[in-house]
Amino acid sequence: GENVEQHPSTLSVQEGDSAVIKCTYSDSASNYFPWYKQELGKRPQLIIDIRSNVGEKKDQRIAVTLNKTAKHFSLHITETQPEDSAVYFCAASKSAGNQFYFGTGTSLTVIP
């Protein structure tokens, strides 16, 4: 089966700095990679996703990059703000399957 590793587990940055969270996956058949943000006590919410036919995708301050050869993908948040503080989960999925395989999460704290 698929194994998704996520690093770091905790990350603190100063407001305005960038944050980078990295994930690796093991199954080359995985081809959809969403990122979810989970604020304390709330549901996971999709913030950005990328499919395997694309190397990079950007949405305002958030970007995701994918390296299929190395089987890793990263979330980049620029100009961080206190409201970016949350737990971020990466996930991987195969088009032939249904389930998402989640990483262990990164607790991001943006210090004002």
Add this chain to the structure above:
Amino acid sequence: EPEVTQTPSHQVTQMGQEVILRCVPISNHLYFYWYRQILGQKVEFLVSFYNNEISEKSEIFDDQFSVERPDGSNFTLKIRSTKLEDSAMYFCASARTSGRDEQYFGPGTRLTVT
């Protein structure tokens, strides 16, 4: 914007009891999922459901668990004979299509087994 809803938000039960967690997926979605998240750990897949049958399940989803779509709107997870280690946040999710499409998560039901 339509959202997945779940009830109850918090369920406390005694070990050995049965619980039913309820979910109302987004109305035009066809794929339904249950995940669980033990406090401080990753979100883990339990089961997916499509066309009124289970399409995929994890090792966690043993005979203690069952899912049902009793009508056109609800999607339930039944846990029989609950154990202490079943204490977790249970998330329902739905998607229009499988695999390569966004799964929308509900707010979760926190299950506490005492």
